[in-house]
Amino acid sequence: MTTLVRSLLAAVLFITFALQAQAELRIDITRGTVEPLPIAVTDFVGATTVEQEYGRGIGRVIAADLERSGLFKPLDSRAFIQNNQAPGTLPRFGDWRVINAQALVQGRTQVVPDGRLKVEFRLWDVYAEQQMVGLAYFTVPDNWRRVAHIVSDAIYKRITGESGYFDTRIVYISETGPQNRRIKRLAIMDQDGDNHRFLTDGGTLVLTPRFSPTLQEITYLSYYGNQPRVYIFNIDSGRQEVLGDFPGMTFAPRFSADGNKVIMSMAKDGNSEIYTMDLRTRTVKRLTNHSAIDTSPSYSPDGKYITFNSDRGGSQQLYVMEASGAGVKRISHGKGRYATPVWSPRGDLIAFTKFTGGRFFIGVMRPDGKGERLLAEDFLVEAPTWAPNGRVLMFFRQERSKADGSGGKSRLYSIDLTGHNERQVITPLDASDPAWSPLIP
Amino acid sequence: MRFNILGMIAAVALVAACETAPKEEAASGGTGGSMASPSATTSAATMAPMGPKMGSQEDLVVNVGDRVFFDFDKYNLGSESRRVLEKQAVWLNKYRLVTVAIEGHADERGTREYNLALGERRANSAKDYLVALGVAADRIRTISYGKERPVALGSNEAAWAQNRRAVTTIK
Numbered sequence: 001m002t003t004l005v006r007s008l009l010a011a012v013l014f015i016t017f018a019l020q021a022q023a024e025l026r027i028d029i030t031r032g033t034v035e036p037l038p039i040a041v042t043d044f045v046g047a048t049t050v051e052q053e054y055g056r057g058i059g060r061v062i063a064a065d066l067e068r069s070g071l072f073k074p075l076d077s078r079a080f081i082q083n084n085q086a087p088g089t090l091p092r093f094g095d096w097r098v099i100n101a102q103a104l105v106q107g108r109t110q111v112v113p114d115g116r117l118k119v120e121f122r123l124w125d126v127y128a129e130q131q132m133v134g135l136a137y138f139t140v141p142d143n144w145r146r147v148a149h150i151v152s153d154a155i156y157k158r159i160t161g162e163s164g165y166f167d168t169r170i171v172y173i174s175e176t177g178p179q180n181r182r183i184k185r186l187a188i189m190d191q192d193g194d195n196h197r198f199l200t201d202g203g204t205l206v207l208t209p210r211f212s213p214t215l216q217e218i219t220y221l222s223y224y225g226n227q228p229r230v231y232i233f234n235i236d237s238g239r240q241e242v243l244g245d246f247p248g249m250t251f252a253p254r255f256s257a258d259g260n261k262v263i264m265s266m267a268k269d270g271n272s273e274i275y276t277m278d279l280r281t282r283t284v285k286r287l288t289n290h291s292a293i294d295t296s297p298s299y300s301p302d303g304k305y306i307t308f309n310s311d312r313g314g315s316q317q318l319y320v321m322e323a324s325g326a327g328v329k330r331i332s333h334g335k336g337r338y339a340t341p342v343w344s345p346r347g348d349l350i351a352f353t354k355f356t357g358g359r360f361f362i363g364v365m366r367p368d369g370k371g372e373r374l375l376a377e378d379f380l381v382e383a384p385t386w387a388p389n390g391r392v393l394m395f396f397r398q399e400r401s402k403a404d405g406s407g408g409k410s411r412l413y414s415i416d417l418t419g420h421n422e423r424q425v426i427t428p429l430d431a432s433d434p435a436w437s438p439l440i441p
Numbered sequence: 442m443r444f445n446i447l448g449m450i451a452a453v454a455l456v457a458a459c460e461t462a463p464k465e466e467a468a469s470g471g472t473g474g475s476m477a478s479p480s481a482t483t484s485a486a487t488m489a490p491m492g493p494k495m496g497s498q499e500d501l502v503v504n505v506g507d508r509v510f511f512d513f514d515k516y517n518l519g520s521e522s523r524r525v526l527e528k529q530a531v532w533l534n535k536y537r538l539v540t541v542a543i544e545g546h547a548d549e550r551g552t553r554e555y556n557l558a559l560g561e562r563r564a565n566s567a568k569d570y571l572v573a574l575g576v577a578a579d580r581i582r583t584i585s586y587g588k589e590r591p592v593a594l595g596s597n598e599a600a601w602a603q604n605r606r607a608v609t610t611i612k
Contacts (some may be wrong), residue, residue: 184589293559309552327544403597
């Protein structure tokens with residue numbers, strides 16, 4: 001009898017263990033609505049006041065990143081029974097189950113003798129009582145926010161199976177003043193709005209910035225000297241350089257995914273065509289030849305195809321062609337006008353702006369034009385840009401303006417590909433034309 | 442002082458023009474009176490003996506009309522637009538040293554990049570017509586501002602109609 005009970009118990013324990021191993025903590029981000037995962041992010045511990053300060057800051061940046069993703073619900077630290085525990089020891093999981101934390105993030109900050117900051121963290125599955133990931137990073141102390149974003153990305157990746165997008169930046173157009181005398185400046189910030197700075201002074205009209213995959217450069221449109229041309233801006237040096245020597249307005253630039261090319265439109269004698277420039281050889285190739293407006297080109301991630309906007313069929317629609325310019329095919333067939341196609345970094349979808357019935361929409365469709373889904377709608381929404389994992393989009397929304405020049409407020413928003421979790425991205429002034437960077441290398 | 446008088450003339454011409462061209466009324470800065478009728482300038486002349494300096498931007502604005510308008514997402518010239526450009530061509534053929542830039546604009550009901558292309562088309566429509574009327578092409582450059590420089594404020598049809606325009610400015 002006793003042996004029977006004992007062997008049963010062993011079996012039960014074994015089954016429980018097997019279940020736990022299978023039902024690993026995981027969020028399926030492809031689902032429409034996800035109940036946010038309760039997660040406890042503790043302040044990272046430190047031995048000195050300075051280390052504790054970094055630790056507190058890092059914990060808070062991670063919690064804010066995870067919360068903004070809409071997939072996690074960071075728990076109020078005041079409910080924590082066991083705070084400030086060194087990550088080397090096993091957590092008292094029972095204490096975390098009491099407050100319904102399903103995951104736990106602990107870490108330690110340490111200023112090492114050479115002056116660098118060492119940041120280590122562990123992600124625990126509270127119910128399985130297992131470590132899911134544990135990593136350590138060294139960096140200059142000023143870089144502590146970046147390390148926090150890198151930790152957030154590691155947590156996101158471990159739990160969703162997708163790479164994260166927290167260690168990224170946004171370049172956009174900052175706007176001030178009445179609509180007829182709008183001052184526009186290039187501005188850059190971390191994905192969470194921190195480290196904001198202006199890159200141009202507002203003396204020249206600038207539009208549509210886009211990140212290079214190598215991240216040190218931005219391509220954009222500048223009206224410098226009343227000559228609208230595509231420029232490249234080096235973020236580190238602040239140097240601005242006009243791209244090519246074109247006889248007409250160049251606009252709508254975008255880098256190829258490998259960073260070696262910029263594709264753009266050039267308007268001559270009123271006709272806009274698509275050109276691509278090899279940045280290494282500076283050779284230019286014309287890709288379209290049609291009396292219609294051909295603009296807003298975007299390469300597929302493998303560089304084999306280009307999606308663009310044209311009114312060659314009578315109204316603005318989306319098209320896909322081969323990188324050589326051959327095999328042009330219309331892909332949008334719905335009601336209304338379609339514009340600003342942007343290929344997802346995953347290659348599976350094309351995001352766009354749509355205008356129909358007096359309203360603007362942000363939507364996505366597959367590269368064959370099927371599976372159209374609209375994610376956001378308003379008086380004016382425009383300019384979708386993809387997070388590097390292809391799961392989140394950012395765009396801008398502009399309100400109606402009044403005849404006295406008031407109103408017309410313009411702001412950035414992010415939204416999940418599922419159409420859920422729309423969030424305003426906080427900027428110091430009005431904002432438009434966002435562009436998401438790749439993960440910082 | 443002379444400048445102030447000019448300002449008054451432009452203002453009077455604008456009000457008078459409003460009676461025949463209601464679309465003009467929200468134009469700002471006194472430069473919107475593109476279709477000033479002869480009677481308007483006559484009544485202005487009674488207030489001030491001096492008109493705008495011949496061959497100046499003011500002259501173009503007050504006595505000729507500096508801009509033409511377009512329908513939504515269109516760049517073809519209507520009969521009214523052609524009439525204004527015909528007067529511009531006569532004027533440009535009279536003042537042969539003047540060079541101009543034609544600025545093409547769009548309303549806010551379009552995406553930024555498409556509107557840049559559309560503004561370019563509109564500016565070139567106006568240019569092509571002037572060239573067809575005998576104005577040398579190298580006297581006219583074009584620039585598109587897309588939806589970046591509206592002249593009429595407000596998100597309404599009347600403002601949008603004013604903003605879909607090509608404006609001739611002396612360089």
